Structure formats: C-alpha cells, structure tokens
C-alpha cells in the first residue's frame with residue numbers, strides 16, 4: 001500500500017488520495033455531528049427495533065435496543081464520516097443516495113458537505129427513522145429527504161423519479177446477494193461523474209464476493225479498496241484500474 005501517495009500511477013487517484021482521502025482537515029460541522037453521537041452514546045433510552053429482514057419475511061418480532069448501542073455499533077465511525085464529507089465536498093454531487101440512515105450520523109456528514117445537493121436516505125426501521133428525521137429538522141438539514149421503507153420497495157421507485165445518482169453510500173443490509181441487487185437498480189442511473197461508496201466490504205465472504213463483482217462491472221473504471229469500505233468511479237476514457245490504499249482511522 002502506498003504511503004503518502006507514492007506509487008500511485010494514476011494522476012486522478014494520486015490527487016484524490018493526497019487531497020481528499022488522506023487529508024485530515026477538521027471542519028466546524030464535524031463538531032455538531034460528533035456532539036450528537038456523544039449524546040446518543042450516553043442515551044439509555046430503549047427503542048423497539050424491527051429487523052428489516054424479519055419484516056420482509058412477514059414477521060414483526062421487535063427487539064428492545066438502547067440508542068447508545070446503536071450509536072456505538074451501527075453508525076459510521078468519525079474517520080469514515082469525515083471521508084464521506086470530504087468526497088462529497090470535493091465532487092459536489094447533486095443527487096445523493098444513502099441506503100441505511102439509522103440514527104442519521106452518516107447522513108449528516110454527507111448532507112452538510114454539499115448543502116446545494118439533495119440527499120435521499122432510505123431506512124426500513126421506523127423507530128430509528130423517526131429519531132433521525134427529528135434531528136435533521138432540528139439541525140435545519142433541509143437538503144435531506146428521508147424515506148421510510150425497505151430498499152427493496154423504495155429504491156426502484158426513487159430510481160424512476162431522479163435524473164441520476166451522483167453519489168451513493170450503501171450501508172444497509174450486510175448481505176452480498178442483496179448488495180448486488182441494489183447495485184443493479186442503481187447502475188442505470190449512474191453517470192461518468194458518479195461515485196459509489198460501499199461500507200463493510202469485508203463483513204463476510206458474500207460481501208467480499210459482491211465487492212469483487214461490483215468492481216469488475218464494465219461500467220466501473222476505478223475502484224479503490226480502503227479495506228473497510230470500497231469506492232467506485234465510473235469515469236469514461238481511462239483504463240480500468242484497481243487500487244488498495246491505506247486509510248485511517250486518523
């Protein structure tokens with residue numbers, strides 16, 4: 001893995017790595033997002049979560065979970081939130097999509113990186129959806145459009161409505177087969193400037209396999225493996241290349 005960008009032979013990826021990925025500049029907005037995470041981490045309130053997989057299978061067995069546990073185990077860590085922020089801030093995508101809102105931490109990083117763009121974020125669990133939506137309103141994050149429902153039903157509807165997906169963050173089902181199904185719906189709406197970030201590509205063997213298939217897709221020109229997550233680019237006119245780069249936590 002290159003240190004400080006040495007050994008990266010693509011000018012686009014070299015600039016991206018040195019100026020965006022490995023840049024550790026602090027932004028004022030990070031403070032309010034991390035203050036919200038801190039509040040959630042200290043929150044002993046329990047909510048009844050319904051597993052989306054169970055709901056899809058017709059079962060609705062709820063599980064009592066403390067908000068502190070959700071914030072600790074489910075939300076993106078600060079360094080990944082900052083990476084999402086920097087990618088969005090650098091490329092200024094118009095239509096952004098997130099699969100998996102949870103309590104809204106990654107949505108806050110993405111939305112605040114480009115207030116002129118619109119972030120559509122889909123969440124199947126009503127309890128966490130409500131918590132995130134309330135906080136988005138309190139923080140005046142008017143460019144977030146929250147959608148409550150399953151990716152299976154909501155994503156195809158949304159794909160018909162929007163002109164394109166310019167930035168996509170997939171952080172929902174940790175299931176390789178499902179991941180490829182969502183990717184199939186998203187693919188026709190991508191353009192040569194689109195970026196797709198997939199979290200937890202090493203979560204399981206099927207997630208790793210799905211990541212391999214995604215990066216092999218003929219529409220993908222550049223894929224960057226940051227170990228925890230993967231980033232895909234669809235730029236035309238450049239040779240297909242794969243990179244494995246060192247990244248955080250910073």
Ligand SMILES: C[S@@+](CC[C@H](N)C(=O)[O-])C[C@H]1O[C@@H](n2cnc3c(N)ncnc32)[C@H](O)[C@@H]1O
Nearest residue numbers: 052075076100102105106124125150151172173
């Ligand atoms: C890892 S969490 C998202 C964390 C969030 N991106 C963050 O970093 O703050 C994944 C979320 O996706 C939701 N989810 C999983 N599968 C889903 C599906 N098929 N449809 C809708 N929501 C789903 C879960 O309810 C969960 O809240």
